[in-house]
Amino acid sequence: MKQLIYFGLEQAKSCVFPVIIFLTLAMTKTIEVPFISRYDLILLVCLGTQVLMVMFKRETLDEVKVIAVFHLIGLALELYKVHMGSWSYPEKAFTKVWGVPLYSGFMYASVASYMCQVWRRLELKLTNWPSTWVVSILSMAIYLNFFTHHFIYDFRWFLKLFTLLIFYRTFVYFTVNKRTYRMPLVLSFVLIGFFIWIAENIATFFGAWQYPDQQQQWTMVHISKISSWLLLVIISFLIVALLKHLKENQNQFKQREKSKETNEIYER
Template sequence: MRQLWRFGLEQAKSCVFAVVIFSTLALTQLIEVPFIQRYDLILFICIITQILMLVSKLETWDELKVICVFHLIGLALEIYKVHMGSWSYPEEAITKIFGVPLYSGFMYASVASYLCQAWRRLDVNLEKWPPTWTVALLSGAIYFNFFTHHFIYDFRWLLKIATVLLFFQTIVYFKVNYRTYKMPVVLSFVLIGFFIWIAENIATFFGAWQYPGQSETWELVHFSKISSWLLLVIVSFLIVAMLKHIKEKSA
């Protein structure tokens, strides 16, 4: 139980950025702040949080670079998905581009922040990591499938099968109080994706964005969205892992 408590504590520390975002979503839904639009206020708080985490050394400069990459990747996906009518941001704001508030990129960045911090805090290591080029190819295919499935066949199930086959032997090792544990990396993808789906329900409840079926009243996000988050987690994990792997080789 002590080990489980310590593991949960390290996980909670790694989720600081995400906790701030969800707390801000909740508070700004309940409390109206004059002279500033809600989405603009959320963006301002996200920026201040990022600065404070960097100054306090909760995050490193290298981690910030990774987070910025995810901010851009997430924002591009958001703009496209809103344009296609997959979901919407109904409130007004100055800091909206093509109907998407800039704070939305920080929601993707919070996933990268969690992965980077958990990697460092739990001293994560990977065994039997596939060739980097295959990982890059799979990551690109998963990401672009989010765009192309509106026009051509949705390859998500084929991509999941490819992920299992590619990472079937890959094991993730992590430490809790100097004791080493391990699990299949594919299982870690599923667990992270599931908890992000829970977070998505919290986010839509507090009006972070709306799916078409939530325009009049909130309802549980469909279980099929776990599949989408699973793929996004895979992309996120693979990008972080590749950057760590490349950095280790160049060190």
């Protein structure tokens, strides 16, 4: 029980960015702020939060780069999905581009923020990680399927099966209060996807966006959306893992070069 509490605390610390977004959604839903639209205010809060997290060293500059990548990926997906009528942002704002408020990218970035934070806090390590090219192809295929399923067959179940086949031997090790545990990576995907679905219900309740069946009154997001979030979690985790893997290889290369220079100086 003590370990579970420690684990929960570390998870909560890793969720600072998402929690601030949820609190902002809730407060702006109940309290009307004059002279500024709701979506514009949420964007300012997100930008301010990002700056403060860097200033107070809650996030590193490398993590901010990862988050920025997710912001662009998420914003591109939002522009497409809103255009296709999958959901909508009904309120007016100055910072809306083609019907999409710019703050929406931060909702995807908050998922990346959580993953970067929890990776560092729980000292995540992966075993039996597949080849980089396989992971890259899977990530691109998942992302493209979000766009192409409107016109051709939806391959999400094949992608999930492919993910299971690729990662069935991959385990994630995490440390809680100096004790190390392990979990199948695929199970962690499912758990994170489930909790994001819960968060999605909270977000739509506070009017972050609307699905077509929520325009008259709020209804619970259909449980089938968990599968969509599962795919998003997979691609998010894979991108973070790939970037961290590349960063680790870069650091190892620098250390080898530095060691080589030191040996040459010593020989001279």
